[in-house]
Amino acid sequence: xxxxxxxxxxxxxxxxxxxxxxxxxxxxxxxxxxxxxxxxxxxxxxxxxxxxxxxxxxxxxxxxxxxxxxxxxxxxxxxxxxxxxxxxxxxxxxxxxxxxxxxxxxxxxxxxxxxxxxxxxxxxxxxxxxxxxxxxxxxxxxxxxxxxxxxxxxxxxxxxxxxxxxxxxxxxxxxxxxxxxxxxxxxxxxxxxxxxxxxxxxxxxxxxxxxxxxxxxxxxxxxxxxxxxxxxxxxxxxxxxxxxxxxxxxxxxxxxxxxxxxxxxxxxxxxxxxxxxxxxxxxxxxxxxxxxxxxxxxxxxxxxxxxxxxxxxxxxxxxxxxxxxxxxxxxxxxxxxxxxxxxxxxxxxxxxxxxxxxxxxxxxxxxxxxxxxxxxxxxxxxxxxxxxxxxxxxxxxxxxxxxxxxxxxxxxxxxxxxxxxxxxxxxxxxxxxxxxxxxxxxxxxxxxxxxxxxxxxxxxxxxxxxxxxxxxxxxxxxxxxxxxxxxxxxxxxxxxxxxxxxxxxxxxxxxxxxxxxxxxxxxxxxxxxxx
Numbered sequence: 001x002x003x004x005x006x007x008x009x010x011x012x013x014x015x016x017x018x019x020x021x022x023x024x025x026x027x028x029x030x031x032x033x034x035x036x037x038x039x040x041x042x043x044x045x046x047x048x049x050x051x052x053x054x055x056x057x058x059x060x061x062x063x064x065x066x067x068x069x070x071x072x073x074x075x076x077x078x079x080x081x082x083x084x085x086x087x088x089x090x091x092x093x094x095x096x097x098x099x100x101x102x103x104x105x106x107x108x109x110x111x112x113x114x115x116x117x118x119x120x121x122x123x124x125x126x127x128x129x130x131x132x133x134x135x136x137x138x139x140x141x142x143x144x145x146x147x148x149x150x151x152x153x154x155x156x157x158x159x160x161x162x163x164x165x166x167x168x169x170x171x172x173x174x175x176x177x178x179x180x181x182x183x184x185x186x187x188x189x190x191x192x193x194x195x196x197x198x199x200x201x202x203x204x205x206x207x208x209x210x211x212x213x214x215x216x217x218x219x220x221x222x223x224x225x226x227x228x229x230x231x232x233x234x235x236x237x238x239x240x241x242x243x244x245x246x247x248x249x250x251x252x253x254x255x256x257x258x259x260x261x262x263x264x265x266x267x268x269x270x271x272x273x274x275x276x277x278x279x280x281x282x283x284x285x286x287x288x289x290x291x292x293x294x295x296x297x298x299x300x301x302x303x304x305x306x307x308x309x310x311x312x313x314x315x316x317x318x319x320x321x322x323x324x325x326x327x328x329x330x331x332x333x334x335x336x337x338x339x340x341x342x343x344x345x346x347x348x349x350x351x352x353x354x355x356x357x358x359x360x361x362x363x364x365x366x367x368x369x370x371x372x373x374x375x376x377x378x379x380x381x382x383x384x385x386x387x388x389x390x391x392x393x394x395x396x397x398x399x400x401x402x403x404x405x406x407x408x409x410x411x412x413x414x415x416x417x418x419x420x421x422x423x424x425x426x427x428x429x430x431x432x433x434x435x436x437x438x439x440x441x442x443x444x445x446x447x448x449x450x451x452x453x454x455x456x457x458x459x460x461x462x463x464x465x466x467x468x469x470x471x472x473x474x475x476x477x478x479x480x481x482x483x484x485x486x487x488x489x490x491x492x493x494x495x496x497x498x499x500x501x502x503x504x505x506x507x508x509x510x511x512x513x514x515x516x517x518x519x520x521x522x523x524x525x526x527x528x529x530x531x
């Protein structure tokens with residue numbers, strides 16, 4: 001059987017990171033983990049071809065070659081996914097669709113013409129689908145009973161990826177999250193009881209990537225890597241010696257909850273394993289908003305102090321904020337800006353609230369007759385809601401635009417980045433704390449092509465920010481300051497400067513759209529932060 005695996009294109013969003021990818025010499029940020037896991041669950045004698053539309057276009061040869069088409073996608077990929085289903089059916093292909101969107105909104109998939117809709121997680125549903133297909137069934141919906149143990153999950157087919165297309169390769173150590181935030185769809189998709197792969201499974205996946213020649217970033221795309229801190233420690237305690245014995249080939253980043261900032265031994269283990277950054281859903285600095293959305297983990301301990309504890313001890317924090325909650329009051333953008341400045345947070349993800357299907361928020365808004373026909377959007381430049389917010393939408397959008405304008409303004413962004421990395425402790429090597437005496441350093445095993453890409457990225461960044469930009473003097477002044485005061489963090493500092501290229505572009509596009517739509521009549525961007 002010849003199977004064409006298609007990952008639809010992602011719409012423009014914060015996570016597109018197009019400018020960062022251009023600097024790094026790759027085509028897109030992240031590899032599609034779901035499809036290559038499905039391929040590993042299917043018979044070993046089947047042939048597979050992966051078409052990631054974020055890295056290349058579909059060719060006529062792809063369609064002609066395929067006997068079957070399998071697609072997966074998230075809600076934000078909805079339109080591209082539905083269009084691909086229709087095209088595959090026009091070409092008389094058997095179409096099998098799964099993934100988060102198909103699980104959450106199955107009716108849309110069926111109406112588009114999919115032959116099989118596979119809901120839930122592949123470790124249990126793919127065997128059920130395969131049995132039905134072999135029995136001669138030609139269409140239907142596959143729904144599992146219960147959730148699979150992660151011990152059933154195979155090593156994904158990383159060999160199907162064109163590794164050079166990606167900035168980061170994704171793996172997964174667990175599914176599910178113990179928290180129950182009103183707006184989050186993780187509980188609906190994967191449950192509140194986290195399930196785990198064993199440390200040996202994780203090391204087998206890393207060994208596969210190592211043998212394929214990967215030597216860059218890996219995202220552990222768990223819903224909450226520290227959802228069970230005992231399990232996280234078990235992985236890290238085996239990962240650290242593996243990394244040492246292999247010359248520290250990878251850098252890691254992942255998603256955690258803010259309570260990581262109250263566990264410094266766990267932060268130390270993560271940095272010892274070469275974790276560089278964590279993504280944290282801060283959502284709001286307003287306690288009433290957090291409590292109203294059941295984000296109790298961000299209220300239990302001082303939120304700002306938790307983030308500072310993490311970053312000061314060597315882990316970069318990428319926080320996410322959301323505007324538009326019912327409990328939010330006027331001036332929310334001012335308070336977000338004040339919080340970000342107070343804690344010197346460089347890159348900040350700022351979202352307008354979207355109601356996701358089958359979440360507690362969705363159910364409540366549906367009962368209150370507040371959902372609209374507008375679909376879920378991940379486009380930061382779109383600036384729209386898919387529900388009727390509690391305060392005037394125009395007021396929230398105006399605040400949102402002003403907040404983006406302030407937070408993503410280049411000189412303010414660079415100033416925060418500078419203060420952030422000055423306050424971060426030096427690396428272990430710089431502090432004279434080597435992990436294993438005599439172990440091979442990462443730079444000794446970095447392939448020549450990767451070293452060349454890193455050098456070219458640095459040259460492009462210096463050209464953009466150090467020569468062409470109007471803030472070039474600030475760029476050089478801060479670069480010299482980092483070199484003199486915290487030189488072991490200069491690589492992370494420059495990487496953060498490069499990430500700024502993405503948010504600078506988002507700011508420009510959003511302000512341009514605001515001007516065209518008349519939202520430029522809003523009050524001017526902040527010149528002084530609230531006390």
